[in-house]
Amino acid sequence: MGRTSDVKERLLEVAFDLISDHSYGSVSVDQICLRAEVNKGSFYHYFPSKSDLALAAYEEHWREKQPELDRIFSSQYPPLTRLQLWCNYIRERQRWKAEKFGHVCGCPYSSLGTELATQDERIRAKAEELVDRSLRYLESTLAEAKQQGVAGFTDAKLTARRIHSTVLGILLHAKIRNQLAVLDDLEPSVMNILRIPQAA
Amino acid sequence: MGRTSDVKERLLEVAFDLISDHSYGSVSVDQICLRAEVNKGSFYHYFPSKSDLALAAYEEHWREKQPELDRIFSSQYPPLTRLQLWCNYIRERQRWKAEKFGHVCGCPYSSLGTELATQDERIRAKAEELVDRSLRYLESTLAEAKQQGVAGFTDAKLTARRIHSTVLGILLHAKIRNQLAVLDDLEPSVMNILRIPQAA
DNA sequence: AAAGTAATTGACCGGTCAGTCAACGCATGC
DNA sequence: GCATGCGTTGACTGACCGGTCAATTACTTT
DSSP: OOOOOSHHHHHHHHHHHHHHHSOTTTOOHHHHHHHHTOOHHHHHHHOSSHHHHHHHHHHHHHHHHHHHHHHHTOTTSOHHHHHHHHHHHHHHHHHHHHHHHSSOOOOHHHHHHHHHTTTOHHHHHHHHHHHHHHHHHHHHHHHHHHHHTOSSOSOHHHHHHHHHHHHHHHHHHHHHHTOGGGGGGHHHHHHHHTTOOOOO | OOOOOSHHHHHHHHHHHHHHHSOTTTOOHHHHHHHHTOOHHHHHHHOSSHHHHHHHHHHHHHHHHHHHHHHHTOTTSOHHHHHHHHHHHHHHHHHHHHHHHSSOOOOHHHHHHHHHTTTOHHHHHHHHHHHHHHHHHHHHHHHHHHHHTOSSOSOHHHHHHHHHHHHHHHHHHHHHHTOGGGGGGHHHHHHHHTTOOOOO
16 A cells, blocks of 8 residues: 545645636636645546546535535425525525635536536536435425425425526526625525515 | 728627637637637737627627517517517527537526636626626516516516526526426416416 | 728747656555 | 555646737728
8 A cells, every 4th residue: 555645635625616716617727736735747646637626526515515405404494494594505605605715606516517518518417416416405395395285386396496496596696796695585586486475 | 991801790700609609718719710710810900808809799699689689578568478478589599509509508698607707807797787688678577567467576676686587597407407498497487486377 | 003001911929728757755565 | 674556746748828910911092
């Protein structure tokens, strides 16, 4: 056995940060290596290409985020509470990222996805997969909500997709306008789709 | 006076096509020049930089598209009909582009916007502006709809933004999944937000 | 037809891109 | 205590990047 190191982990983290802060195309392998304090040779020791790194970095990011989502969508909470927690989570996370990076970043998966959907089939497929994983939380939450009769919809899967589209659309808006305030309508929009009357 | 030519127009058209088909970062000035059959020197005779060309190309694209939108949102039609026409227009346009380019392209303005929102302030602002122009059609349509009492909402501006976000979100989904079928839910989603019962 | 000006050309620039490679540590297993 | 093999190094490659420029061409005006 040779030595071990955290080079791979550093590359994954730096790559995700830089790409979601800027864009895939505008971030170079050199920049990633510089920030991660890794030699270029080492980079290509761990990853066969830049796109392979991006793939791994985004998968890793999901892996780290998943426990948080499991907590938010815990069966401990009533379905509607989960949705509210989720909306707040997104808002807080965007606020945190905006502070860290100096601008609203939107959904990293769909940003990467839109940029490369027509360029790199593997990355498109990965973005689709990551986006679908969030969708699954929504689907099961809405299935439960329907069973409990707490909302005014019939097709849980369809409604989950609509909520998901709306949330992605609002995040997109927030990024393009660079305004966190756009996210204030996240929860009301979701509740509106579900026909849940809102408090003032 | 010296000579005149259509070099500028060719560059604008080719640039819009290539960038919306692929992405800003993955399209080079050389590629644009090659496709437009223009020498690189000529390019920089007409545009001071690549981003200036993108700016001009997207503005020009709107200029060409606007008459179509004016027709769709014509006062000749009842408000709800305008929205239906709009949804169909988006779907047909995406279908046409998908045939032309070989994959679903989504909304060009928000694609460029998300890619460069955190990179290039001028392009971010232009994307915001272009997106806002569509929003204006929605706002006035909904204001009229409200006045006629044909839909179940109170705040026309807010509802316009929600519809807009939803539509952008669905387009985003369609692009990431590379599935035109996603767009079938465009009109139902909009009508759902407006509380208009749908025919089967 | 000459003057003046806008359009065009394509070679050229320095820098950066993703990716390569042969040589070199260094911790471990034996 | 040395051989094994992973981890590391950084100079290097050739293509390509956005952008420049001085010389040339072609058209309009007078």
